[in-house]
Amino acid sequence: MTLPDIPVAAATGTLTGNARAVLGEVATLLDGLLRTGEGGLIDIRGLPMSPADRQWLLEQLGKGEVEILMDIGGRSRIVETGLPAVWWIEHRNEHGVLASEFVQVAYVPELISAHPDDVESGLEALRSRISELS
Template sequence: MSTFTLPKAFPIPVVGIGPGSQPAAPDLNYLPLPRLLDGFDMPWLPTAEETAHLGNAKALVAELIRRMQAWDGTSEPYPSLQLNGLDRDGRTLVSQLLGEGEVSARVRCLNGHELLIQESVFAGVWRVLETDADGQPLADRIEACAIPAAVWQQARAFGRRELTPFDPAGVALMNAPAVLAEVAERAAAYQDGDEDHVINFSLLPMTPEDMAYIDANLGGGNSGVFSRGYGKCRVMATGLQNVWRVQYFNGMNAILLDTLEITRMPEVALAAADDLADAIERLQEALDWLTGEQVA
């Protein structure tokens, strides 16, 4: 998985004497303001005439829209369509239409396969590529949902159900034992539908030894979700079922918020119902363009 590193120190400029040669007063130095949120941009698409021979790809998009319209937004199975039957040009068109959104995920399955997941520019519409242990493609599909279920299903299948903290071997700890006791109790009792339980390390007096002990006891999981939108976010499964490490970073890759969440899937990784409804409308607009039925 990717790791975040702090950037190199900003070089000190060489200045002479006179006006502007002295550093500004400390109270006038501010961090740069964050950029504005990006709005939705329809991906660039070829014309209906240029794609007249790609009827199968257009039919697949139409079927995706139909299934999303018929879906209640929460139940499983959710809409899922295989792209394996499309030829190269058809897949290229679908890739152009979907574009690349701000959220991606990676899952190592228990059978040795790997899932590479990318959200499209239409929130809640995901491209899922499944490969074997050697990296050879096995399946290519579109899934419309809050997040592909394999992310949390494989994390749950991989994780342990119970946590028994090991002896810290004489290392002085502050709050780690109490935190792990709370995690063990909550994780063992968790059932789907329960309210999320969040432990915020950013608000707790935790020593480096505390954090190392917690990380060693929980262990790493096999699923990770990454968002590069307005502020970076990393959602990582741990080695304990239904326990996720959620970290938010600023523009300098420094951690702003560091939490453990006991839940099926942290809400920050999920596409909202409103996003999915909007995706249907946007997809229809794109299909209308490809079929030459757009309103002037």
């Protein structure tokens, strides 16, 4: 007997209905972004959803034009969904396992922007390089 012969499988195919509420929350955040410029973040893993719910939500949001990969203590992937300004963010650890997952409503996800302190350090490094060249 091999493993597939055992008539028990992981319960991944059941929709609980919990993912539907997330769509409403995304709509509210998008409305807020347009009116005040402030979006928001939804923690996908904090919600009681089955794997099927998660898949359903991904399908409902669709896929957009932008995909950003970041190698920061494990791979992170930021994908614009089919809805502009709605981003699906996956953070993986150094072993490639999903550590956290968010839906962010923002014109540009904050994680992408450089911090002023880091820009300053970069500028100092560049000036020092230039002076070494001259």
